[in-house]
Structure formats: C-alpha cells, structure tokens
Amino acid sequence: MERRKMRKRSWAEPYKIKMVELVHMTTREERQKALEKAGYNTFLLRSRDVYIDLLTDSGTSAMSDQQWAGLMRGDEAYAGSENFYHLEDAVRKVYGYKHVVPTHQGRGAEHILSKVLIKPGDIVPGNMYFTTTRLHQELAGGTFVDVICDEAHDAENLFPFKGNIDLNKLENLIKTHGAKKIPYVSIATTVNMAGGQPVSLENLRQVRELTKKHGILVIHDMTRVAENAYFIQRSEPGYQKTPIRKIVHEICSLTDGATFSGKKDALVNIGGFLALNRRKDYIEASNLVVVYEGLHTYGGLAGRDMEAMAIGIYESIDDDHIHARVGQVEYLGQQLIDHGVPIVQPIGGHGVFLDAKRFLPHLPQASFPAQTLAAEIYLDSGVRTMERGIVSAGRNKQTGDHNYPNLELVRLTIPRRVYTQAHMDVVAESVEDVFAKRKKIKGLDMTYEPKYLRFFQARFKPLK
Numbered sequence: 006m007e008r009r010k011m012r013k014r015s016w017a018e019p020y021k022i023k024m025v026e027l028v029h030m031t032t033r034e035e036r037q038k039a040l041e042k043a044g045y046n047t048f049l050l051r052s053r054d055v056y057i058d059l060l061t062d063s064g065t066s067a068m069s070d071q072q073w074a075g076l077m078r079g080d081e082a083y084a085g086s087e088n089f090y091h092l093e094d095a096v097r098k099v100y101g102y103k104h105v106v107p108t109h110q111g112r113g114a115e116h117i118l119s120k121v122l123i124k125p126g127d128i129v130p131g132n133m134y135f136t137t138t139r140l141h142q143e144l145a146g147g148t149f150v151d152v153i154c155d156e157a158h159d160a161e162n163l164f165p166f167k168g169n170i171d172l173n174k175l176e177n178l179i180k181t182h183g184a185k186k187i188p189y190v191s192i193a194t195t196v197n198m199a200g201g202q203p204v205s206l207e208n209l210r211q212v213r214e215l216t217k218k219h220g221i222l223v224i225h226d227m228t229r230v231a232e233n234a235y236f237i238q239r240s241e242p243g244y245q246k247t248p249i250r251k252i253v254h255e256i257c258s259l260t261d262g263a264t265f266s267g268k269k270d271a272l273v274n275i276g277g278f279l280a281l282n283r284r285k286d287y288i289e290a291s292n293l294v295v296v297y298e299g300l301h302t303y304g305g306l307a308g309r310d311m312e313a314m315a316i317g318i319y320e321s322i323d324d325d326h327i328h329a330r331v332g333q334v335e336y337l338g339q340q341l342i343d344h345g346v347p348i349v350q351p352i353g354g355h356g357v358f359l360d361a362k363r364f365l366p367h368l369p370q371a372s373f374p375a376q377t378l379a380a381e382i383y384l385d386s387g388v389r390t391m392e393r394g395i396v397s398a399g400r401n402k403q404t405g406d407h408n409y410p411n412l413e414l415v416r417l418t419i420p421r422r423v424y425t426q427a428h429m430d431v432v433a434e435s436v437e438d439v440f441a442k443r444k445k446i447k448g449l450d451m452t453y454e455p456k457y458l459r460f461f462q463a464r465f466k467p468l469k
C-alpha cells in the first residue's frame with residue numbers, strides 16, 4: 006500500500022487524437038532559402054516550410070469533435086441565425102455580460118468599441134499595450150497610456166501577477182487629465198506583451214473601486230481569460246478550490262464590457278465578439294457593426310463559426326482542459342530554465358517568451374535581437390516563433406523614432422491541443438542548440454517597413 010502511494014503519477018492530455026495532420030521536415034538549405042525569401046520575418050514564411058508552428062496561439066487550436074459536429078449545425082440564415090442565440094447564451098451564462106455583438110475576430114470588436122467609446126483627445130489607460138488594441142484606440146483619436154505595474158517590464162521579476170495595474174499610475178493619470186478625458190480603462194487578461202502574465206482578482210477589484218468613484222468604465226480584453234483564471238486558482242489566496250468557471254465569471258463581473266478574440270481561449274479558427282453591459286453602447290455598436298462587419302446577428306461570421314465558438318467557450322473553462330493547456334507551456338518553459346536559457350518568468354499562460362536581451366547581449370536593440378533570434382531558431386530546426394520587441398513596438402507617434410520597449414522577446418506560442426510533449430522536447434533542444442551558438446549570431450537591418458503594425462510585414466537582411 007505504502008509503495009503504491011509513493012509512486013509517481015504521470016500527467017496526460019485530457020483528450021485522445023481522432024485525426025492527424027502530417028507535418029513537413031525540411032533541410033537547413035531549404036530553410037535558408039525560405040528565410041531569405043521571407044525577408045527574415047517569420048510572418049512571411051509559407052506554412053509548408055514550417056515544421057513546428059509556434060508563431061501564435063491565435064486561430065491555430067484543434068477543435069473538438071463536438072465543435073466539428075457544431076459546424077454541421079450551422080444555420081446560415083442572413084438574419085437571426087440560431088447559432089447567434091447559442092453564442093449569446095454562452096456569453097451570458099459563462100461570462101455574465103448582457104449584450105453581445107459578434108465580430109469576425111478580436112480586432113473587429115476593438116474597432117467598433119473604439120468608435121463607440123473614444124473621442125479625439127481622449128486618454129485610454131491599460132495594462133500594457135497590445136498591437137491591434139492600441140492602433141484602434143489611436144485611429145479613433147485616443148492616446149494609449151501604459152499603467153501596468155513596473156514588475157511587468159522586468160523579465161526576471163517573479164511577481165505572480167505581473168499583469169496588475171499600478172493604481173498610483175492610474176490615479177495620477179486621472180488627476181492629470183480628469184475623468185472626463187478617460188472613457189475607459191482597458192484591462193487585458195492575460196497580458197500578451199508582458200509574456201502572458203495574469204491580473205489578480207484583488208487588483209481588478211481595486212481598479213473597479215477607483216474607476217467607479219470617477220465614473221470611468223472598465224473594458225476587458227478577455228482574449229485569454231481562462232488562462233488568467235488558472236493562475237488565480239493556483240496563486241491567489243483563497244481560490245485554490247474555486248473552479249475555473251467561477252473565477253472567469255468573477256473576473257468578468259468586475260468589468261463593464263469586453264472585446265474577445267475567439268481564436269485563443271475559445272478554441273476556434275476564426276471569430277470574436279464585443280460584449281457590453283450598457284444598453285446605449287450596445288445599441289450604437291450593433292448599428293456600427295452593420296457598416297464594418299455584418300448584421301448584428303452574425304458580425305462577419307458564418308452561422309457555423311458562431312456555433313463552434315459557443316461550444317469552445319464552454320470547453321475553455323473546464324479545469325482539466327486549462328490545467329493541461331498551461332501545463333504544457335510550463336513543461337516547455339521548465340526545460341529551458343533547466344538549461345539556463347533566459348526566459349520571462351514566471352512562465353506565462355500561452356507561450357514561453359525568450360529574453361533576447363539576455364540571450365544575445367552583444368546585439369544593440371536597434372539591430373533587432375528578437376527578430377534575429379526568431380530567424381535563427383527557424384534556421385536551426387524549422388520551428389517558427391515570433392518577435393515581441395522593438396519591431397512589434399513600432400514608432401513613437403510624435404518623434405517618429407523607434408519605441409524602445411524594455412522587453413525584447415521571442416514568443417514560442419503554443420497552440421491549444423495541437424502538439425504533444427515530444428514536440429515540446431524537439432523545440433527545447435533546438436533553442437538550447439541556438440543558445441550554445443549565441444555568440445556567433447549577428448543582427449539584422451530593416452529593409453522595408455510598412456505603415457501599420459509593421460511586425461507583420463517588415464523585411465530584413467543580415468548585418469555583415
């Protein structure tokens with residue numbers, strides 16, 4: 006009996022595989038050619054030239070058999086599709102928001118929201134910027150101001166809730182500009198650009214209290230809210246026995262509305278929504294969506310897409326699912342830590358973020374260390390990652406110079422339910438090999454820079 010108790014019990018994915026997709030292996034020569042053709046930007050590679058694709062966790066998840074079955078129940082009526090009502094029901098039940106406007110993906114919701122709530126000259130505080138979110142705020146005439154806690158900008162700080170808002174920064178901002186200039190506080194769960202770092206419920210409650218006092222709304226970028234709930238369950242005092250679904254509901258209850266990219270937590274390849282509690286905002290949003298996305302009961306989605314997203318929302322808040330999901334990310338991160346590879350800690354919810362500043366300390370930030378490192382990893386093994394540093398940060402609107410973010414990162418983003426632990430081992434070995442050769446790595450020069458969201462399409466060439 007005693008021996009049985011002591012025995013190690015392994016962890017396994019809470020699903021089995023019904024269908025497989027073959028992946029392609031390439032030679033180093035083939036990858037060298039592909040990389041040159043792609044201008045050393047992993048976004049410009051063809052997917053057939055990629056072996057293990059960790060570019061993003063967005064739209065890359067594996068759907069369940071239930072979701073695939075849901076596709077067959079698509080009600081493709083132009084107006085009033087049954088699937089819209091299933092989606093609305095899921096959003097109300099799981100997240101608790103009152104009104105739902107479907108959109109083709111997260112940035113569609115950000116666009117409508119920014120048009121409804123932001124006036125030219127407004128200030129929008131947030132817990133670190135996200136690329137598309139900030140751009141839509143700016144296009145609506147607003148200015149984003151980062152009010153995340155200082156710990157978030159430090160890749161080595163082990164604070165478990167690096168997504169938290171610094172209340173002093175927020176309060177000072179309100180004092181400086183006045184509450185009338187601040188339509189809402191933008192709060193993301195988890196914070197992508199900080200490395201998938203969570204916000205605590207305690208912090209959310211404090212933000213709620215402060216904003217209530219000033220009549221400012223709180224809008225929730227709830228793209229990875231289930232992953233955020235996992236960290237609360239693990240580390241926030243009092244939540245260790247609370248199911249994920251309850252934590253998710255509580256997070257949402259502290260906010261007035263949300264933008265959602267269904268392509269992450271909700272396990273679909275396309276889809277999103279805007280949720281609003283204030284009826285007058287909903288009325289305006291449901292009118293605007295007709296202009297930019299589609300009728301307010303489909304918002305740019307097919308009926309079948311809404312059905313798959315509704316089912317995915319329920320699957321996303323299952324405790325076993327989320328433990329396995331973040332568990333796999335942590336498995337990869339821990340291997341890298343054990344080999345001395347510098348990564349953002351604590352390990353985030355949706356990916357492992359390499360700290361390119363410490364990985365390639367000999368490269369100045371203006372020679373794009375993270376972009377360079379992503380290219381080197383691809384060259385080594387065909388593993389595709391992406392830059393989250395100076396290229397993603399874009400340029401300062403006033404001076405035109407690069408923004409120089411503290412964090413210069415390469416994101417190894419793990420799609421949900423797609424890769425096995427053996428794939429994670431292959432990835433870790435490749436990163437470790439590149440790390441061993443790091444001193445020989447030279448930087449890049451940017452040869453083409455698009456006007457918007459440059460990281461997607463910029464081109465580079467190696468420095469001599």
Ligand code: F0G
Binds near residue numbers: 110111113197228265
């Ligand atoms: N907010 C966050 C925090 C995101 O990570 C994303 C997308 C969006 C909003 C926009 O959603 O793509 O559906 O329009 N992030 C993807 C990524 C692109 O790779 O991190 P979308």
